[in-house]
Amino acid sequence: MxxxxxxxxxxxxxxxxxxxxxxxxxxxxxxxxxxxxxxxxxxxxxxxxxxxxxxxxxxxxxxxxxxxxxxxxxxxxxxxxxxxxxxxxxxxxxxxxxxxxxxxxxxxxxxxxxxxEESVPGLFTVNNSGTGPAAALNQDNTLNIESTPALPGSVVTLYGTGFGAMDPPVSDGVVTGSSAIARVRLPVRVEIGGVPALVEYAGQAPGLVAGVVQLNVRLNSATPVGLPEVVVVVGESLSQAGVTVFVG
Missing domain, CATH: 2.60.40.10 (Immunoglobulins)
Structure with missing residues (x-):
């Protein structure tokens, strides 16, 4: 055989x-x-x-x-x-x-x-599906979840990728340290619940590999409470629909 x-x-x-x-x-x-x-x-x-x-x-x-x-x-x-x-x-x-x-x-x-493309922004979510609550931290470093929502006027930290070139340029594969942080080169805008939020920082995420972007965003005092949708615009490109944060 x-x-x-x-x-x-x-x-x-x-x-x-x-x-x-x-x-x-x-x-x-x-x-x-x-x-x-x-x-x-x-x-x-x-x-x-x-x-x-x-x-x-x-x-x-x-x-x-x-x-x-x-x-x-x-x-x-x-x-x-x-x-x-x-x-x-x-x-x-x-x-x-x-x-x-x-x-x-x-x-x-x-x-x-x-x-x-120059940018293909996307936000990480808790369930890794690309929709639902964002993987986010509140100003006091607590998780942004239903029991600990962000307050209007406070800062929320979001994480994403696909924001394009950094300034200054970053070497591939490097894990970001706590100093010499590069920022996203393209303009970054954020709306939460249809209300503009102030982007205080958009750049490398300390402790994470180059390519992961950290956004520190201050909520407007008029941000609606509940589970408003987050939209990030990098250059002319929008993040995916259906990402939310808890506001209370």
Whole structure:
């Protein structure tokens, strides 16, 4: 009896590259955190990146996995059989199309194409779905949840990605320290419940990898109480619909 082997059974298949915060696909901004979904694109045992103590950077290869944007490797955050979280290179050029290739060991998935835009802002949410209550902190560092809402006139901290270039430019994969914080280069506006809020800070998030943006936003005294929707505008691009904060 002859034995045959199907060498394609473990072939990596990348199905979609999505915005990790909003879930939007087909587009990407320089330095944006992205999620690749597919089959056999990573190890069976999930692996999470740690920053190298010598360089304070997360790796661009993890458990035999690499994610390439054209001829540039992305920084990796975590890899598994069906999902990879990574950070798109900050050197991507808006107005172009980039080809994303996942390499798992010695095999490569078919490329996926993304349109590069100046900004593709998205906010992280508590349930990781891209809608519902934002992953947010109140002015006193308590979680912004129903039992501890933000007060009108107070500061709320939001987290997002896809805000585009930073000023000054930031090296890919670096975990942000507490000093030398870069800010979002494009203008940033925020409305909460349809009322403009004051953006006190929009830039790197201390303790998190470059690509994650922290927004410190002071609520207007006229902000409606309850669960108003948050809209962030970066340049000319809007964040996803359906993200809210608790105000009381």
């Amino acid at each position: 002859a034995l045959t082997f199907d060498h394609g059974i473990y072939e990596p298949i990348a199905r979609v590259v999505a915005h990790t915060a909003s879930g939007r696909d087909s587009v990407v901004a320089p330095g944006q955190v992205i999620s690749v979904f597919g089959q056999n694109i990573g190890p069976a045992a999930p692996s999470t990146a740690s920053a190298d103590p010598a360089t304070n950077r997360v790796p661009d290869a993890l458990a035999g996995v690499e994610v390439w944007f054209d001829d540039r490797k992305s920084s990796l955050l975590c890899v598994s059989l069906g999902q990879i979280n990574a950070v798109a290179p900050s050197s991507l050029t808006p107005g172009t199309v980039t080809r994303v290739v996942v390499r798992n060991g010695f095999q490569s998935a078919a490329p996926l194409e993304l349109r590069v």
